[in-house]
Every structure is written in C-alpha cells, then in structure tokens.
Amino acid sequence: MSGLLDSLRQLPRYRGLIQSLVARELKARYRGSVLGFFWSFINPLLLLLVYTFVFTVVLPGGWDEKLGPRALFLFCGLLPWTWFSSSLIESSNVLISSGNLIKKVMFPAEILPIVSVLSNLVHFLFGLIILVAFLIYYHAPLQLSELVWFPAVVFVQLLLTLGLALILSAMTVHFRDIKDILANVLTLWFFATPIIYPMSQVTDPASPTAHWAKLLINLNPFTHLAISYQEILFYPGPFGHWKWLVALGVASAILFLFGYFLFDRLRDSFAEEV
Amino acid sequence: MNAIELVNVTKVYRRYGRRKQFATLKSALLKGSLIQDLQPDETFPALQGVSFEVAAGKTYGIIGRNGSGKSTALKLVAGITKPTSGTVTVRGRISALIELGAGFHPEISGRENVFINGIMLGLSKREVARRFDEIVAFAELQQFIDAPVKTYSSGMYMRLGFAVAIHVDPDVLLVDEVLAVGDEGFTHKCLDKFGEFKRRGKTILLVTHSLGLVERLCDEALWLDRGNVRSAGDPKRVVGAYLTDVEHSEEKELAAEDAKMTDETSAAASSGQAAPGGVEGASGAGAPGSAEDMARADEGRWGSREIEITDVTLKGQDGQGSHVFQSGERIAVHLHVRAHQPTNDFVFGIGLYSAEGVTCYGTNTDMENFQAEEITGDGEVTFTIDSLDLVEGTYKLDVAVHKRDGYPYDYHRLLYTFRVKSRSSEVGIYRPKHRWQFSANIKFAPRA
Numbered sequence: 235m236s237g238l239l240d241s242l243r244q245l246p247r248y249r250g251l252i253q254s255l256v257a258r259e260l261k262a263r264y265r266g267s268v269l270g271f272f273w274s275f276i277n278p279l280l281l282l283l284v285y286t287f288v289f290t291v292v293l294p295g296g297w298d299e300k301l302g303p304r305a306l307f308l309f310c311g312l313l314p315w316t317w318f319s320s321s322l323i324e325s326s327n328v329l330i331s332s333g334n335l336i337k338k339v340m341f342p343a344e345i346l347p348i349v350s351v352l353s354n355l356v357h358f359l360f361g362l363i364i365l366v367a368f369l370i371y372y373h374a375p376l377q378l379s380e381l382v383w384f385p386a387v388v389f390v391q392l393l394l395t396l397g398l399a400l401i402l403s404a405m406t407v408h409f410r411d412i413k414d415i416l417a418n419v420l421t422l423w424f425f426a427t428p429i430i431y432p433m434s435q436v437t438d439p440a441s442p443t444a445h446w447a448k449l450l451i452n453l454n455p456f457t458h459l460a461i462s463y464q465e466i467l468f469y470p471g472p473f474g475h476w477k478w479l480v481a482l483g484v485a486s487a488i489l490f491l492f493g494y495f496l497f498d499r500l501r502d503s504f505a506e507e508v
Numbered sequence: 509m510n511a512i513e514l515v516n517v518t519k520v521y522r523r524y525g526r527r528k529q530f531a532t533l534k535s536a537l538l539k540g541s542l543i544q545d546l547q548p549d550e551t552f553p554a555l556q557g558v559s560f561e562v563a564a565g566k567t568y569g570i571i572g573r574n575g576s577g578k579s580t581a582l583k584l585v586a587g588i589t590k591p592t593s594g595t596v597t598v599r600g601r602i603s604a605l606i607e608l609g610a611g612f613h614p615e616i617s618g619r620e621n622v623f624i625n626g627i628m629l630g631l632s633k634r635e636v637a638r639r640f641d642e643i644v645a646f647a648e649l650q651q652f653i654d655a656p657v658k659t660y661s662s663g664m665y666m667r668l669g670f671a672v673a674i675h676v677d678p679d680v681l682l683v684d685e686v687l688a689v690g691d692e693g694f695t696h697k698c699l700d701k702f703g704e705f706k707r708r709g710k711t712i713l714l715v716t717h718s719l720g721l722v723e724r725l726c727d728e729a730l731w732l733d734r735g736n737v738r739s740a741g742d743p744k745r746v747v748g749a750y751l752t753d754v755e756h757s758e759e760k761e762l763a764a765e766d767a768k769m770t771d772e773t774s775a776a777a778s779s780g781q782a783a784p785g786g787v788e789g790a791s792g793a794g795a796p797g798s799a800e801d802m803a804r805a806d807e808g809r810w811g812s813r814e815i816e817i818t819d820v821t822l823k824g825q826d827g828q829g830s831h832v833f834q835s836g837e838r839i840a841v842h843l844h845v846r847a848h849q850p851t852n853d854f855v856f857g858i859g860l861y862s863a864e865g866v867t868c869y870g871t872n873t874d875m876e877n878f879q880a881e882e883i884t885g886d887g888e889v890t891f892t893i894d895s896l897d898l899v900e901g902t903y904k905l906d907v908a909v910h911k912r913d914g915y916p917y918d919y920h921r922l923l924y925t926f927r928v929k930s931r932s933s934e935v936g937i938y939r940p941k942h943r944w945q946f947s948a949n950i951k952f953a954p955r956a
Binding site: 250251254255258261262265266332334335336337338339340341502505506 | 521522583586587588589590602604606607610611613615616620623624627628629632633656
C-alpha cells in the first residue's frame, strides 16, 4: 500500500510530461488533414447528425415530445459517452503501441493511459462548445444552481474512466484479446445506458420486466453520469440525482485507487511482455 | 564514490510455454486459470549473480557475445527492468542511449519531438529550450527541424535522438551499441562528446562489440559470458582474454564442421567405390584434374584410391592441431597417405581458396619439379608455409594426390577450413610483408 502512495505522489512530478504528451496527441491527430483542428468540432456534430437522422427519420416515435427536443437530449449523453468509450479503446492498446518507450526508456508507464483519457477529455471539452451552441439554440432551461454540478460530473467521469483505463491497459499487456472483447462490451454498454432513450421509458411500470431492467441499468455506473448530464443540461427542475452521483464518485475513487494499485503491481512485467 | 553498483544481481526472464502463447482471457476465465497463466512456465536466467561497480567519473565497458546479458545489465542500470534478486544502485541523473529516438512521434516536427523527448528524458521545458540550438546543431538538422519526423532518413532520426539524449547532461551515460548511427564524421563527433563527458568527470557505461573502442575509451572493462562475469579489470587484458576465447570456440566450430564434411564425403566416396564403374566413368567424362575442372567443382572427395589420403591435420606455430591462425604465423598441412600398391606416378598438390572461392595459391610437387620415384605403404607429407601472409578471413583447402596426367587417386576438394586472424583490419587476401617510411617532416603520434 505504501508503494501505491509513493507512486501516486510521483504523479504530479510528471505534470509537464503529461501536458506535452496530451498536446502532442492533439497536434498529431489531425496533422495532414485538410480541416485540421476543426475536426474536434465537426466530429461531434456529425455524430449528432447521424443519431438525429436515425431517430427522427428512420425510427421516429418512442419519444415523448413533451420532454423537449430529442437532438439535444441525444447530445447530452452522446458527448460524454464518446469521451468514455474512445478513452477506454485507446488506453487498452496504448502500452502495446508504445512498446519501445516502455522497453527502451525509463518511462512512467501509467502516463500513457492517463494521456489517452486526458486527450479525449480535451476533445470532449471542444465538443461542449458545440453543445452550448445547441443549448442556446433550443433555449434549454439552464439554471446556475444546476450548472455548478457540471464540473463535479465531469470529475467523477474522469475518475471512473481513469480507473478503468489503468486496469484495461495493464491487463491487455497480458491478454491481447481484451481489445477485441472491449469493442463489443462497449456496444452493449452503450445500449444499456439511457443515452438514446430516457430513463423514464425504462421505468415504465406497464412493462413486466421493468423491475429487472431498472435494477440492471441502475447498476451501470454510466447510467448515473448520463442522467446527471441530462438533468443538468436538458431536463427542467432541480438536480435530483446528486445522491447517486456522490455514491458513484466514491466508488470511482476506489476504482481509481484499485486500478492504480493493479497497474503498479503489473508494472515490472510490462517491459518484458510488451 | 561509486556511480553504479551492482551487487549479486540475477535477472531471470520468464519464458512462457505454448499454452500461454495462445491463451486468451476467455480461455483463462473458462479454465479458471487467470492467476496461473500469469505465472511463468519456464525461466531463463539472463544474468546470474553479477556484481560490478563503476567509480564516478570512470568509463566502463561491457563486452561479450550476443545473448551474454550485456543489454540486460544496461537495462537494469537504466531502471527499465528490475532485478529478480540483488541490488542495483545508481547515483545521479541517468541518460540511456539504448534506443535512439524512442518515443519520437512521426507525424509531428523535429522541433516538437525534441521538446517532448527532452521532457521524457527528465528535462524541464525551459531546460530544453535553452539547449535547443545546441541539440539541433549537434544533429546537423538545422534545415529540417520543422519537418515532420516521418520524413527523416533513418540516419537523421538517429542523430536527432542521439543529440537529445546526450544533451540531457546526465551524470551517468549508458550507451548500447549506438555508435553505428551516422557517417564517419558523426561518429567522430559522438566520440568527441564522450571524451568531453569523461573530462567533465561523468560516468559512462558502454556496451559494445567494438573491442577497439573499449581498449581506447574505457578505464575498465567487464566480460559477460552467458550471464556470468568471466573477467573484469584492465580493458586490454579483458579484451585479450575475450578474443582468445572467441578463437577457441571458432576453432571448435571449424573442427566440428571439418569432421562433418569428411564424414559425409567419405561416406559418399565409399558408396561410390562399391560401384567402381562410377568413378571410372566420372573420370572419363569430366576428366577431373584439369585445372579448369578443379576450380569449378564443389567440395567433395573423389579418386580411385590407389593412393589414399587418410588424414589431414593443420598445425600452427606451436605444433598443435589448430583451425585458427594468426596472420604471419607458420602453418603446416600434414597429410597421412597410404599407397595400396607401389607406383612411380604420383603428384601431391595443395590449393588454397578464400571463402568467396578465389584461388589464393595452388601448387603441386610436379610443378615444383619433384621427380616421383616410388611410394610404398604408409607415409607422411608435410606442406609448410612459414609465414601465412593472408588477411583476416576464412579460407578453404584442397589436398590431392594424382597421376602426372591428372588422373586422381584421392582428391579432397575444399574439405578443410581454417580461419586467419589479424589484429589489424587490412582488406584483400594477401598481406605482404611490408613497412612504411616517412621523411622527417611527416609525423605520426606514437602508436599504442
């Protein structure tokens, strides 16, 4: 345990390195494309366009118009989900793709999954700018008392994502097929999260399996993040989900520590296994 | 004070069995062997109880064959891997020239890569900025520093990596066989930089196959052999011991090869003898023995065996059988011959070829006007070259006994291999005895 604390204490020392690696990721990603950095804005916009097209033209219905504009609802969940899922997919591969760093240089390996998560966070923040434009366009019922919760939600998601990223990146070194399993698990996870449908639909008491479905979806940590984003940005009324969010925050902190502990334990095997 | 200390360090690499190679998470979960699969099946000791220390400010060389654990030792010192047992202590900032440009991102410019690489190696952003111009000048990349690294040639890439690593200003510099990075000029620059490090009292740990460099640069040397320390101390002595050992094992290899060759060909020849028409037919059709034919034929053994060469030994200066000779030493080829019936028509011949098949020398007793009178029973023939004036390389030998008209009694084609060693690195085949003379106004530094 003291080893874990020592390693954690080292983290702030790598601030400069993390910063420049995140900057490098962002610069390198769009290098060579015509639109360059604008892709950070265009990507979420296109994603939203696809989902809006699907749910208004291809599969209309299943949406209570009283709730508000469906496109805005979709956006509130899709944007954080994209951050979450791309972070996990990238970090599951990051130790292997940066094998020469781990094998040939003294390099604090935990920085690699952290950089993956943080560079995707930056993309998420850019996407927020588009989201704000939508909020204004739709005259969303924003309240300052709710908005102060927003950074907390982002922070909880960051902890959760970091914890999972550390575990996945360390495990993938030993089990390469996690990469392939992960893509499918994430698809399932996406549909098991109230992102494209509102939670109120799941809890419809008319459905016989509602009880089980509700339990299952409540056990999904991302449910509470998605609902939190939706309550803050989309639904009118006060932020009622905060108890769930606090509980999830505690769980995420524990997960992060566990992830770091596991990563630390497996660290010595990386240079030989990558 | 010691900058580097290794005390009884053992490093065991895990080797996984076939089962592990195809293991998947799924199968691990199904069989419940998740934990078990993380345990190694087999282990391979890369270093076994190695201890050495490098005093601060000294240059220390590690030599040894491939797979002897040199790079593992360097990685342990660098902290990239941890020892299985024993302790590794390093005092001061380390920079490891193990893989140059590790961590360069191909898509971004050399400039940005210099910054990130420098920060990775432990500099702050400001420190990199201060050294930036010097780094670029050292790498000789002023014109290309803003181009993406993916457009660099491998030499440019390595030079930039080297320049960054060496400007980290480490207290301990670890170098793994990286001097082959650039052209001659750049190599000299690197060596100068090492010299400067030495003068400034920095510690250098050098892993290399370039023995000359170890002798020239190092204060002390260590010879690793299959994970064990074979010898340590004065570089000249360690390099000498290492070279002797390499000769010995080459000797063994060549001897084994020779034995295999002669076994194979004598087996083939005896089966040929069972059908005597075969040999006769061959000699009639191809007329082996004509000079042209000899040069073209592959290794092997043929002939009617009325006179047989039963044994061939190469002997060195000390009279001992050997397969490795120093250039300029004496070499003697001993033939043991047996005449199954007395005859007066016989010629002994010797041919010497380089590994590429170039005829270095060929002669026989007939060419040298020995008049054959009689051979009976068993006998010995010795062919001695007093000074083997060949440059370093591998050479092959023909020995033969045949009639004056070329009809072969016993022809051994390229069956014997030996190596010539030389401490200098001249090129060519023939190394004539020579000397240089200079007038008084042409001066050289005295040679070591």
